[in-house]
Amino acid sequence: MTGMIKVGVVGYGTIGKRVADAVLLQDDMKLIGTTANTYNYRIKSAHRKGIRIFPVGHSVRREILGSYYDIDVAGNMEDLVTQSDVIVDCTPKGIGFKNKELYVKLTTKAVFQGGEPSGIGKSFVSQCNYDEAVGENFIRVVSCNTTGLCRTLKALDDNYKVEKVHATMIRRAADPWDIYHGPVNALVPHLVVPSHHGPDVRTVMPHIEIFTTSVSVPTTLMHMHSLAVDLTDSPVVEDIAKIFKETTRVRVVHNSDGIRSTAEIMEYAKDLGRSRGDMPEVCVWSDTIGVWGNKVMYLQAVHQESDVIPENIDAIRACVGAGSAQESILKTDQSLGI
Numbered sequence: 001m002t003g004m005i006k007v008g009v010v011g012y013g014t015i016g017k018r019v020a021d022a023v024l025l026q027d028d029m030k031l032i033g034t035t036a037n038t039y040n041y042r043i044k045s046a047h048r049k050g051i052r053i054f055p056v057g058h059s060v061r062r063e064i065l066g067s068y069y070d071i072d073v074a075g076n077m078e079d080l081v082t083q084s085d086v087i088v089d090c091t092p093k094g095i096g097f098k099n100k101e102l103y104v105k106l107t108t109k110a111v112f113q114g115g116e117p118s119g120i121g122k123s124f125v126s127q128c129n130y131d132e133a134v135g136e137n138f139i140r141v142v143s144c145n146t147t148g149l150c151r152t153l154k155a156l157d158d159n160y161k162v163e164k165v166h167a168t169m170i171r172r173a174a175d176p177w178d179i180y181h182g183p184v185n186a187l188v189p190h191l192v193v194p195s196h197h198g199p200d201v202r203t204v205m206p207h208i209e210i211f212t213t214s215v216s217v218p219t220t221l222m223h224m225h226s227l228a229v230d231l232t233d234s235p236v237v238e239d240i241a242k243i244f245k246e247t248t249r250v251r252v253v254h255n256s257d258g259i260r261s262t263a264e265i266m267e268y269a270k271d272l273g274r275s276r277g278d279m280p281e282v283c284v285w286s287d288t289i290g291v292w293g294n295k296v297m298y299l300q301a302v303h304q305e306s307d308v309i310p311e312n313i314d315a316i317r318a319c320v321g322a323g324s325a326q327e328s329i330l331k332t333d334q335s336l337g338i
């Protein structure tokens with residue numbers, strides 16, 4: 001593809017607003033605009049940033065946005081889809097599946113999120129399977145947890161073959177802005193095993209034997225994963241730490257830097273000057289890496305709001321065939337300060 005890739009964002013929430021900002025930072029992409037499903041502070045701030053707004057659905061919504069809230073309306077969702085080379089659909093779970101019909105009808109490629117069923121498009125984690133997604137009409141960036149698992153497991157698998165994995169996801173209750181979800185005062189085990197994360201990892205790396213369990217906990221600051229990975233060889237702790245340190249989108253953090261919790265990682269991201277205090281890298285504590293025979297154990301923290309943003313940018317390039325995995329990952333990382 002020559003020229004700028006025209007990108008539309010459908011669903012301007014936790015993920016959508018970050019994808020839109022990341023697209024604005026790319027020198028090979030042009031943000032056509034985003035949808036507005038309801039009026040709220042997010043749409044107000046998008047409008048103030050100069051992002052064009054395309055209301056979803058009924059024309060009354062357009063009139064209200066324009067006349068009551070003083071938002072310049074650029075068209076409707078169909079216009080956005082028609083004007084875009086690629087739509088990044090960041091709507092809540094299940095809506096993307098319904099929207100796919102429109103993308104098919106208007107022959108626009110689309111990148112979906114991890115809440116959608118795996119059959120909706122090629123499951124994608126940049127550093128694992130970018131090449132397999134090149135030219136696909138529909139790509140699904142897997143969930144924040146699956147992305148986090150895939151990044152460190154791929155690094156271990158490339159260096160020591162992974163025989164099998166058991167991982168427990170300790171999951172944040174809700175995103176920080178979300179006043180509706182919980183738990184507020186309980187630890188809630190997911191009562192189905194394996195949790196969906198293990199099978200989801202296999203949609204990206206089918207050869208990985210993995211069993212996952214999951215618990216929701218009262219925090220909004222990141223997920224934590226506890227992993228036990230059987231390798232074909234017996235590694236040493238320092239080598240594992242070095243491998244993670246050299247792996248893109250993985251950050252090794254240390255107790256000696258005063259990073260002992262997800263709260264301190266989030267504060268560190270703010271101190272680094274990251275937009276919205278985001279930490280798109282998966283953070284592995286060097287102090288938690290333990291080796292027991294052929295088994296390596298470690299704890300990693302995943303910033304649910306931002307770790308999938310670089311993948312969305314790479315997925316846009318992959319589906320239009322703009323550059324190799326290495327070129328795209330480098331370009332994305334540089335633009336986001338990773």
Ligand code: NAD
Nearest residue numbers: 011012013014015037056090091092093113114115144304
């Ligand atoms: P969100 O609720 O924060 O945002 C969704 C946005 O879509 C809202 O602005 C809403 O108004 C809008 N919307 C609702 N219905 C719509 C429609 N019919 N058309 C257009 N817009 C509509 O959701 P989110 O957390 O950003 O999640 C989006 C997707 O990303 C889901 O698949 C989710 O599983 C996935 N995801 C979420 C996280 C996370 O932690 N928040 C992490 C990774 C992946």
